[in-house]
Amino acid sequence: MRTTTPDETSGLQVASLGVAFNGLEVLRDLTLRVERGEFVCIVGPTGCGKTTLLRVIAGLLRPSAGEVRIDGAPLNGPGHDRGLVFQEYALFPWLTVRQNIAFGLEARGAMTKAACARAVERFTEMVGLDGFEDYRPSQLSGGMKQRVAIARALANEPAIVLMDEPFGSLDSQSRCAMQAELLQVWGQTGQTIVFVTHSVEEAVYLGNRVIVLSARPGRILTEIPIALPHPRVRTSPDFNALRAEIMALF
Amino acid sequence: MKLLVPALSEQPPSAARLEQGRWYDSRQLLLAASALSFFVLWQLAVLIVNSPYLPGPASVGRALVEALTQRDFIGFTMGQHVFSSLTRILYGYLLAVVIAVPLGLLAGWFKPLETLVSPWIEMTRPIPPLAWIPFAIVFFGSPFDAIFIVFLASYFPIFLNTTTGVKSVDSLLVDAARTLGARGFFLFWRVIVPASFGHISAGLRLGLGYAWMSIVAAEILGVKGGGLGIYLWTMHEVGRFDAVFAGMVIIGVLGLLLTRGVNFWRVAASAG
Amino acid sequence: MYRRINSCLSLLAVLSVLLTGCASAAQPPKTDGTVSVRVGYLLADLHHIGYLVASDPEAGGGVSFYEQNGVIVQDALGAPYANGGVVMDHFASGDVDIAFLGAPPAITKHLNAGVNTEIVAQVNTIGSALVVGPDIQKPEDLLGKTVAVPGHAAIQFFLLLNFAQQHSLDIGQITVVDMPPPDMRVKLESGEISGFLAWEPWPSDAIVAGAGKVMATSTDIWPNHLDCVLAVDRTFAEENPEAVRQFLKAHIAATAWMQDALADPDSKEYKHLVDLAETFTQRDAVVVEEAFNNIAYQSALDTDFLDSIRTYTSKLIEFGLIPQEKLSERGYTDPNDFVGKYVNVTFIEGLGTP
Numbered sequence: 118m119r120t121t122t123p124d125e126t127s128g129l130q131v132a133s134l135g136v137a138f139n140g141l142e143v144l145r146d147l148t149l150r151v152e153r154g155e156f157v158c159i160v161g162p163t164g165c166g167k168t169t170l171l172r173v174i175a176g177l178l179r180p181s182a183g184e185v186r187i188d189g190a191p192l193n194g195p196g197h198d199r200g201l202v203f204q205e206y207a208l209f210p211w212l213t214v215r216q217n218i219a220f221g222l223e224a225r226g227a228m229t230k231a232a233c234a235r236a237v238e239r240f241t242e243m244v245g246l247d248g249f250e251d252y253r254p255s256q257l258s259g260g261m262k263q264r265v266a267i268a269r270a271l272a273n274e275p276a277i278v279l280m281d282e283p284f285g286s287l288d289s290q291s292r293c294a295m296q297a298e299l300l301q302v303w304g305q306t307g308q309t310i311v312f313v314t315h316s317v318e319e320a321v322y323l324g325n326r327v328i329v330l331s332a333r334p335g336r337i338l339t340e341i342p343i344a345l346p347h348p349r350v351r352t353s354p355d356f357n358a359l360r361a362e363i364m365a366l367f
Numbered sequence: 368m369k370l371l372v373p374a375l376s377e378q379p380p381s382a383a384r385l386e387q388g389r390w391y392d393s394r395q396l397l398l399a400a401s402a403l404s405f406f407v408l409w410q411l412a413v414l415i416v417n418s419p420y421l422p423g424p425a426s427v428g429r430a431l432v433e434a435l436t437q438r439d440f441i442g443f444t445m446g447q448h449v450f451s452s453l454t455r456i457l458y459g460y461l462l463a464v465v466i467a468v469p470l471g472l473l474a475g476w477f478k479p480l481e482t483l484v485s486p487w488i489e490m491t492r493p494i495p496p497l498a499w500i501p502f503a504i505v506f507f508g509s510p511f512d513a514i515f516i517v518f519l520a521s522y523f524p525i526f527l528n529t530t531t532g533v534k535s536v537d538s539l540l541v542d543a544a545r546t547l548g549a550r551g552f553f554l555f556w557r558v559i560v561p562a563s564f565g566h567i568s569a570g571l572r573l574g575l576g577y578a579w580m581s582i583v584a585a586e587i588l589g590v591k592g593g594g595l596g597i598y599l600w601t602m603h604e605v606g607r608f609d610a611v612f613a614g615m616v617i618i619g620v621l622g623l624l625l626t627r628g629v630n631f632w633r634v635a636a637s638a639g
Numbered sequence: 640m641y642r643r644i645n646s647c648l649s650l651l652a653v654l655s656v657l658l659t660g661c662a663s664a665a666q667p668p669k670t671d672g673t674v675s676v677r678v679g680y681l682l683a684d685l686h687h688i689g690y691l692v693a694s695d696p697e698a699g700g701g702v703s704f705y706e707q708n709g710v711i712v713q714d715a716l717g718a719p720y721a722n723g724g725v726v727m728d729h730f731a732s733g734d735v736d737i738a739f740l741g742a743p744p745a746i747t748k749h750l751n752a753g754v755n756t757e758i759v760a761q762v763n764t765i766g767s768a769l770v771v772g773p774d775i776q777k778p779e780d781l782l783g784k785t786v787a788v789p790g791h792a793a794i795q796f797f798l799l800l801n802f803a804q805q806h807s808l809d810i811g812q813i814t815v816v817d818m819p820p821p822d823m824r825v826k827l828e829s830g831e832i833s834g835f836l837a838w839e840p841w842p843s844d845a846i847v848a849g850a851g852k853v854m855a856t857s858t859d860i861w862p863n864h865l866d867c868v869l870a871v872d873r874t875f876a877e878e879n880p881e882a883v884r885q886f887l888k889a890h891i892a893a894t895a896w897m898q899d900a901l902a903d904p905d906s907k908e909y910k911h912l913v914d915l916a917e918t919f920t921q922r923d924a925v926v927v928e929e930a931f932n933n934i935a936y937q938s939a940l941d942t943d944f945l946d947s948i949r950t951y952t953s954k955l956i957e958f959g960l961i962p963q964e965k966l967s968e969r970g971y972t973d974p975n976d977f978v979g980k981y982v983n984v985t986f987i988e989g990l991g992t993p
Contacts, residue, residue, distance in 0.1 A: 373653075418753070419751070419752045419753035420731065420752060429964075433962070438959075438961035439813075440800070440810075440958050440960050441791075441811065442809060442810040442811025442812070443811050497679075505832070508831075537925070588816070590814070591814045601791045604724045605724065605747050605751055605960050605961075606747060606748040606750075606752030606754070606815075607751050607752075608751075610750060628818070
């Protein structure tokens with residue numbers, strides 16, 4: 118009787134992924150494994166296909182080559198198990214902040230009204246938007262919209278959280294605060310996080326592995342494990358060494 | 368953990384600010400000037416054309432007072448005419464809304480349905496509603512014949528705008544909804560429909576305009592209970608062009624009030 | 640390129656010459672005393688058969704009455720018309736010189752819309768009827784039903800208003816629709832309308848076909864009432880007074896001929912008149928003969944006539960078709976003054992009216 122190693126098929130498996138649009142190759146032969154509960158950061162030059170990769174994993178895009186499996190099962194379109202924080206926010210303009218954040222919970226209908234309200238309140242507070250629950254997206258600044266997008270995705274408690282430059286519109290103070298919040302949530306829930314950023318510093322601060330993509334057509338240049346304990350110190354020599362190592366690849 | 372609260376997005380600048388006190392900034396003044404020039408030009412045209420077939424503001428004003436205060440020789444007050452026309456418009460228009468909006472939503476969402484329905488739409492759309500009048504009179508009879516004409520006139524813009532609305536929903540929003548677990552009916556009802564609202568309301572407004580335009584002609588063929596179309600037609604038959612113009616003024620004002628009313632409801636609904 | 644322009648200009652020149660040629664051909668030529676008159680009249684209206692009679696060589700005894708009096712006639716643009724109101728519209732647009740039409744539209748549209756006409760002769764009295772379908776037994780049954788008339792300016796609507804007043808019916812509760820009289824019988828049979836008031840021969844047509852019954856002839860509504868008149872465009876009359884007189888001479892002769900023919904149903908003139916009527920209305924002899932019983936042709940502008948015009952004017956104002964102010968707006972002090980000025984007796988004077 119052959120015993121399969123418990124973690125051989127668990128988690129996210131991307132195998133030889135290829136994506137091309139109208140003859141333009143965006144991703145080529147990309148292979149990646151993310152264990153359950155990992156916090157993985159993806160960095161790379163502009164246009165290297167980071168967003169495309171997230172969309173494929175989210176099930177919004179069919180690859181031209183290769184495949185993606187979750188716990189051994191192939192993908193079948195999008196689902197609430199893979200939440201996506203869009204770079205463009207993608208908030209529903211006819212809904213308030215509160216209603217946007219509650220959207221996934223209502224779609225699944227898994228919670229009572231009271232539990233739903235509590236969850237919404239928790240995540241609204243987490244992203245620092247309490248007091249703005251009844252505002253419409255058109256009344257918010259870019260940074261606030263981004264926070265709603267984050268809260269909306271996290272409130273739905275997906276097994277895998279895909280985040281596409283989620284802190285890009287925030288000022289540095291808010292950014293640091295949000296990074297700390299995210300790490301705290303992750304610590305509590307054990308969700309798998311795939312985090313795309315163009316800030317190497319942010320990648321080193323957050324992830325337990327940093328994956329570096331090449332320029333288009335994107336494929337994995339290298340993967341660098343970050344073994345530093347949390348909370349990390351941005352000024353420490355270890356931190357900066359890792360940073361330098363990664364930046365050298367660009 | 369509390370974070371700093373960033374500033375809200377700024378208020379859009381208002382074009383009606385009276386800050387500097389410039390006269391051309393004042394919306395009220397511009398509107399008044401426009402209305403005044405309309406009357407001046409009208410009176411000028413009357414003097415130039417000099418025909419009883421083009422009555423001036425004064426005689427139209429008198430005819431308007433007469434219309435609003437007296438019963439006409441057809442046997443109705445203006446209130447009865449207005450009520451009759453409005454009820455016919457309302458029934459025909461609401462019928463169109465109730466059928467065209469759901470059908471339009473479904474046709475926009477399900478391509479096979481749209482393909483099935485489109486030859487019918489494309490073939491009947493160019494036919495002017497008035498061409499259906501003989502058919503309507505024979506098969507529906509008063510007052511349903513007039514309601515049918517109103518229905519036909521308002522149906523197509525509502526249906527087509529709704530379909531377009533569905534098809535132009537931002538795919539990004541659909542993607543976001545699907546990654547949040549929305550599917551099937553929930554996706555349709557909670558994302559597609561609200562996202563199409565802008566197009567749908569444009570279609571509703573267009574449809575209402577067409578409904579108004581068709582009612583006058585539809586009534587000329589003869590419906591019980593009077594109506595603005597009957598008033599206009601009969602007054603023209605006996606040469607009372609001042610009354611015809613007065614009727615047109617009433618229609619214009621009613622149309623304006625109706626549009627304002629619809630707009631008000633729209634704003635109130637979206638703010639709530 | 641200059642050759643292109645040249646040929647275009649030549650083509651334009653040729654075209655404009657042709658067009659002016661055509662246009663001038665449409666004007667009444669004024670040579671050797673004969674004048675062309677554009678005549679308006681109503682569709683299949685037996686009241687206006689005088690137009691056909693005066694054009695008919697046989698009735699004139701070899702040469703038509705019009706020809707005898709040096710008149711060239713042609714149908715006006717768009718004639719025959721749907722109702723008297725439309726005739727007045729065509730007067731206003733300059734398509735008509737002389738027309739047969741009901742007295743009420745000639746009065747109403749002159750006062751309301753300032754159409755520049757005047758009345759120069761009578762055409763007939765009586766000659767319409769209110770025909771109703773099987774669902775109507777008494778006047779009150781018409782409430783809530785639909786009645787057809789040729790038009791709201793026509794005498795038939797005026798008669799209907801009188802009928803409603805006489806029987807204390809609220810006209811607002813009767814739906815009055817316009818349609819050409821030839822359509823009315825079919826609509827009555829199908830039940831789309833419950834009654835109609837139209838000029839002969841259409842009431843007789845419905846009776847003979849068994850489609851309805853007469854609830855009231857127009858004589859019942861208003862005994863011996865004035866019906867149709869001859870109206871003339873004032874500008875035309877001022878410029879061509881002789882032509883108007885000649886036309887009236889022919890009209891008087893034709894009217895006299897018809898009166899004689901109708902007085903003797905065995906005469907060949909009567910048979911000929913029936914033939915002409917069949918052609919004019921596209922109805923059978925049976926219908927036409929029945930219709931003739933309900934019409935009286937005359938041409939005189941006597942005191943009865945003038946009284947009728949005055950009474951009609953007052954009544955039209957009373958019903959609300961003409962606002963009281965229109966009299967003074969058009970330059971008349973009262974109905975008497977109006978009758979004095981609007982009925983022009985100078986043309987028919989001395990022509991020997993029967």
